Amino acid sequence: MFNFRCAFNSASALCRQLLTPLNVNGTVSQCGSRRLPQQRPLFLSAMRHQEAEASTGKDFSYFPPMPGEDSPLRWAGKKFEELPIIHIKATYNNTHIQLTDSTGQSLVRTSCGTEGFKNSKKSTPIAAQTAGISAAAKATVKGVTFVRVVVKGLGPGRLSAIKGLTMGGLQVVSITDNTPVPHNGCRPRKARRI
Amino acid sequence: MARHLRFIARTVMVQDGDLDTAYKTLNRILTQDGIIDAVKRKRYFEKPCRERQRKNFENCRRIYHTEMARKIAFVSRTNREDPWLGC
Numbered sequence: 001m002f003n004f005r006c007a008f009n010s011a012s013a014l015c016r017q018l019l020t021p022l023n024v025n026g027t028v029s030q031c032g033s034r035r036l037p038q039q040r041p042l043f044l045s046a047m048r049h050q051e052a053e054a055s056t057g058k059d060f061s062y063f064p065p066m067p068g069e070d071s072p073l074r075w076a077g078k079k080f081e082e083l084p085i086i087h088i089k090a091t092y093n094n095t096h097i098q099l100t101d102s103t104g105q106s107l108v109r110t111s112c113g114t115e116g117f118k119n120s121k122k123s124t125p126i127a128a129q130t131a132g133i134s135a136a137a138k139a140t141v142k143g144v145t146f147v148r149v150v151v152k153g154l155g156p157g158r159l160s161a162i163k164g165l166t167m168g169g170l171q172v173v174s175i176t177d178n179t180p181v182p183h184n185g186c187r188p189r190k191a192r193r194i
Numbered sequence: 195m196a197r198h199l200r201f202i203a204r205t206v207m208v209q210d211g212d213l214d215t216a217y218k219t220l221n222r223i224l225t226q227d228g229i230i231d232a233v234k235r236k237r238y239f240e241k242p243c244r245e246r247q248r249k250n251f252e253n254c255r256r257i258y259h260t261e262m263a264r265k266i267a268f269v270s271r272t273n274r275e276d277p278w279l280g281c
Contacts, residue, residue, distance in 0.1 A: 060209050062216075064201055066202065154233055154234065162217065174216075175206050176201055177224060178204070181229060181236070187239055188237060188238055189239065190239055191238040191241075
């Protein structure tokens with residue numbers, strides 16, 4: 001539970017840090033001042049945030065709904081635990097994307113190699129984006145809209161694969177990081193001397 | 195992570211389709227928890243002698259930075275009541 005407590009502390013502190021400057025900018029924009037045009041997107045998002053809070057009255061938490069507690073959040077009528085999962089394995093040489101349902105049955109599988117890239121071109125963010133777009137296209141054929149994303153590894157296609165999914169038309173509900181961190185298990189290969 | 199705490203730990207919900215903020219939040223949480231550092235370090239094996247040197251260096255660096263921050267905070271206290279009032 002140590003990671004959870006760390007995440008909770010840092011996420012709650014982050015929520016406070018992220019939300020307070022937005023509220024300040026939001027009130028300034030409602031006064032009708034237009035001195036800072038480049039901050040207009042920030043005002044809009046802050047105004048939308050305040051309007052959403054005022055109209056619906058619900059607070060957004062960065063934490064996912066726990067399987068035990070019943071939360072009112074639904075996506076296409078499904079609870080958080082029943083949404084399909086997209087596994088993105090971002091290695092240093094390639095990026096694999098696999099769509100499974102909530103039980104683990106595989107539905108769609110794409111990677112930079114299946115998109116026609118070869119050798120060093122597979123380890124680029126553009127290749128990961130194309131793989132994401134094609135995976136999203138195949139997923140919409142199967143009738144999938146809302147999806148949870150699980151990322152594994154620190155490779156070049158880590159962010160651009162998720163971007164490709166949204167560009168292809170899937171709606172991302174949450175991002176999880178499942179990068180394997182051994183507690184000193186297998187000995188990795190020796191250090192490179194370049 | 196694996197079979198434990200699936201979708202509980204290291205998870206960030208996306209608000210209003212705002213992917214970039216969610217990814218940045220996740221990245222910030224992971225760096226603050228030291229996970230990104232650990233993953234990068236464990237890519238290649240770090241010999242025990244190098245590990246001891248690195249830990250020593252990070253200790254000294256931490257002490258230096260905290261002391262310097264303390265000094266700067268102390269020196270930059272310009273607006274305060276007169277400590278020598280009455281002399």
